[in-house]
Amino acid sequence: MTLKLITNDLHFLLIPFLAPGHTIPMIDMAKLLAQQHVMVTIVTTPLNAIRYSPSLKKTGLQVSFLELPFPGTEVGLPEGCESLDTLPSPNLALKFGDAVDMLQGILEQSFDKLEPQPSCIVSDKYLPWTVDIADKYSIPRIVFDGMSCFKQVCAHSLYETKVLDGLGESETFVVPGLPDRIELTRAQLPAEFDPSSRRSSARLERVREIDMCSYDMVINSFEELEQEYVNEYKKLKKGKVWCVGPLSLCNDNEKDMAQSRKSSDSISEKKCMDWLDSHPHGSVIYACLGSVSRVTAMQLVELGLGLEASNHPFIWVIRDSDRAKEVEEWIVKNGFEERVKGKGLLVRGWVPQVLILSHPSIGGFLTHCGWNSTLESVCAGVPMITWPQFAEQFLNEKLVVQVLGIGVGVGAQSVVHWGEEEKFGVKVKSEDVEEAILKVMDSGIEGAERRKKAKALEKIANRAIKEGGSSYMNLKLLIQDIREHANGRN
Numbered sequence: 392m393t394l395k396l397i398t399n400d401l402h403f404l405l406i407p408f409l410a411p412g413h414t415i416p417m418i419d420m421a422k423l424l425a426q427q428h429v430m431v432t433i434v435t436t437p438l439n440a441i442r443y444s445p446s447l448k449k450t451g452l453q454v455s456f457l458e459l460p461f462p463g464t465e466v467g468l469p470e471g472c473e474s475l476d477t478l479p480s481p482n483l484a485l486k487f488g489d490a491v492d493m494l495q496g497i498l499e500q501s502f503d504k505l506e507p508q509p510s511c512i513v514s515d516k517y518l519p520w521t522v523d524i525a526d527k528y529s530i531p532r533i534v535f536d537g538m539s540c541f542k543q544v545c546a547h548s549l550y551e552t553k554v555l556d557g558l559g560e561s562e563t564f565v566v567p568g569l570p571d572r573i574e575l576t577r578a579q580l581p582a583e584f585d586p587s588s589r590r591s592s593a594r595l596e597r598v599r600e601i602d603m604c605s606y607d608m609v610i611n612s613f614e615e616l617e618q619e620y621v622n623e624y625k626k627l628k629k630g631k632v633w634c635v636g637p638l639s640l641c642n643d644n645e646k647d648m649a650q651s652r653k654s655s656d657s658i659s660e661k662k663c664m665d666w667l668d669s670h671p672h673g674s675v676i677y678a679c680l681g682s683v684s685r686v687t688a689m690q691l692v693e694l695g696l697g698l699e700a701s702n703h704p705f706i707w708v709i710r711d712s713d714r715a716k717e718v719e720e721w722i723v724k725n726g727f728e729e730r731v732k733g734k735g736l737l738v739r740g741w742v743p744q745v746l747i748l749s750h751p752s753i754g755g756f757l758t759h760c761g762w763n764s765t766l767e768s769v770c771a772g773v774p775m776i777t778w779p780q781f782a783e784q785f786l787n788e789k790l791v792v793q794v795l796g797i798g799v800g801v802g803a804q805s806v807v808h809w810g811e812e813e814k815f816g817v818k819v820k821s822e823d824v825e826e827a828i829l830k831v832m833d834s835g836i837e838g839a840e841r842r843k844k845a846k847a848l849e850k851i852a853n854r855a856i857k858e859g860g861s862s863y864m865n866l867k868l869l870i871q872d873i874r875e876h877a878n879g880r881n
């Protein structure tokens with residue numbers, strides 16, 4: 392079959408930010424678009440193409456990578472750092488951002504060679520320079536925002552009402568104009584949500600301005616999860632908001648689930664699965680704080696001790712970072728791994744998270760509330776123990792614990808800022824972790840109610856992405872919209 396026949400000449404150029412939490416959902420979106428007979432090219436770098444290509448290889452879908460050389464060493468990054476999670480230190484994040492911005496010129500040089508010319512760009516919102524490319528080629532730029540509509544509406548309110556002006560760091564305030572009473576402190580919000588913050592940068596300002604006037608907005612969420620916030624956000628954006636998630640559900644068999652999140656340092660799936668098979672249904676806590684950890688070694692120790700004290704079996708994923716060495720020393724010195732043998736499985740590196748969450752032995756997910764992890768837990772019907780760290784994660788915690796009623800917080804109080812983590816010391820104690828786990832795993836009425844809600848949402852999420860579901864229809868409408876645009880009808 393020729394490309395022309397199967398694609399009707401629609402060609403989507405997807406440009407993810409170079410971090411797993413941003414690239415993984417875009418790869419999943421590429422698969423869904425290709426299933427709708429759209430040709431898709433994903434712009435990335437050579438090492439990222441190697442990392443994510445196993446997830447696409449066996450699908451037989453029309454998705455390819457446009458590999459751009461990454462100018463990391465030109466800005467002083469070590470060789471081989473092409474993804475945010477591979478930086479040896481978070482202090483290199485700004486340099487990493489500079490290198491990512493330099494991709495603009497490199498992409499412009501390759502753009503004319505793309506065949507057929509892209510019908511639109513789907514760009515991660517943290518790549519504001521893709522606007523210039525879209526303008527140059529007169530094609531729509533769709534923003535891919537990997538976060539929820541709840542977050543969008545909260546952020547809009549914080550900006551428009553200026554409620555944070557003059558507030559102290561730990562003073563509690565209510566986010567104005569929301570359907571729910573959401574209480575936060577300024578300390579729980581990163582600069583992105585705080586227009587009067589000293590940390591707010593010109594770059595973030597530009598991202599925000601561009602978002603509000605972008606052509607369309609694609610959201611990795613489903614309408615039924617946060618209907619009131621979806622409606623509100625559509626009003627703010629004048630209707631061009633497409634909830635097409637949960638994108639992770641495009642991987643509908645075990646192999647796909649594992650492949651879609653594979654990395655070169657993946658530990659054996661079999662090891663995790665065998666271990667889970669040996670535990671009763673709903674008994675295990677899975678603890679993983681995302682792909683770009685900023686947790687201090689001291690806090691990781693409290694996490695480990697809390698897991699142990701809960702007396703529930705657990706899988707604890709320890710990310711490879713500059714903290715990992717200190718944590719390893721503590722583990723060895725205290726004989727922790729030996730002590731929890733049989734009860735706790737410690738894994739270093741990258742695990743097949745979606746596959747683990749879908750295992751029936753998992754009873755709770757201790758998460759940092761990254762939006763992908765949050766949605767993946769919803770899709771698996773697993774209640775959460777929430778320990779937000781940075782970005783919009785405190786907002787996600789509010790949605791999970793308060794609005795959806797499917798989680799219990801460990802009581803984290805403030806955002807951890809890049810490069811300042813060590814100042815904070817221990818804020819969440821092992822007793823806090825233990826208490827939250829016990830509440831989630833509780834066999835009483837409250838625990839049962841949380842589990843029931845989580846299971847109900849799992850069903851709705853799975854329906855949304857299937858043929859005829861809300862997200863399935865939204866993806867079709869988005870494609871239709873771009874088709875009409877390409878035909879000069881809007």
Ligand SMILES: O=c1ccn([C@@H]2O[C@H](COP(=O)(O)OP(=O)(O)O[C@H]3O[C@H](CO)[C@@H](O)[C@H](O)[C@H]3O)[C@@H](O)[C@H]2O)c(=O)[nH]1
Binds near residue numbers: 537761783
């Ligand atoms: O061992 C691991 C660790 C992570 N993952 C996957 O990696 C992704 C992690 O994404 P997320 O949970 O969103 O966390 P972050 O990587 O921290 O995500 C960043 O990007 C998200 C989307 O914009 C934001 O919601 C977060 O706040 C921000 O930190 C998920 O798909 C996980 O399944 C694995 O498969 N194996």
